[in-house]
Amino acid sequence: MSFLSxxxxxxxxxxVALDALDGAADPDGEDASPLERLGGIRSLVTALESDPAVLAAVRDALAAGIGxxxxxxxxxxxxxxxxxRWAGDDATISARQEASRKRKRERPSSVPTELPGLSVAEAAARYGVTAQAIYQRVTRGILRAETVELADGRKYKRVFPDDADES
Known part of the structure; x- marks a missing residue:
């Protein structure tokens, strides 16, 4: 019996069937498509990541005194x-994974586009300078900038250039 689920x-x-098909002409003379190969690889990786055999192997290694x-x-x-990833009992691991998933759900992965002003990178591109030069102009009072804080706690530095001054 296999140790894999x-x-x-x-x-x-x-x-393995896709791999055997690829390179060996089938009756229609077609190989596995790139998307079929990609899908097969990702399916296997996903299955392996969640396979109980991984945790069992780790626990067996720990029991054998491996560090x-x-x-x-x-x-x-x-x-x-x-x-x-693997320390603790099943309940501890499950709680840790759920907490991680919860943090990911609560933390958007992209910068909101509806913020006022320009980002430091946008201001740098507009003036043809580096981001460091924008921060220096803000420090010297040449440009106005504010830190905008969103309800979820994320903060963004926003630059408000004087449209009359395009230097």
Whole structure:
């Protein structure tokens, strides 16, 4: 019996079938499309990431006296990332993962576009200078800037150029 879950074994078998198809002409003379190959690879990676066999292997390694540094090296992670991912019992790991998902849901991944003024990068492009030069102009009082704080706590430096002064 395989140590992989049924879902992971299925994803692996599908990818192996795509690999066998690719390069070996089928009756229609077609290979696996690039999107089929990409989908197969991502399905396998996703299945492996959530496969209980990974956590079981980590727990078996810990029980055998193997340390986090060696586990991290074998998994391609830093020791702290490996501990964060796999340390503790199932309830602890689940709570940690849910807290991480919650933070990601609550934290938008992009800068809002409806903010007043210009971003420092936009102002730098407008004046043809670096962002550091914009900060220096703000410090010297040549440009006006304000820090805009959103309701969720994110803060953005916004520059308000004098449209009459295009220097």
């Amino acid at each position: 049924a879902e992971t074994a299925r994803a692996l078998a599908e990818l 986090w540094d060696e586990i991290a090296q074998a998994s391609g992670l830093s020791a702290s990332a490996a501990k964060y």
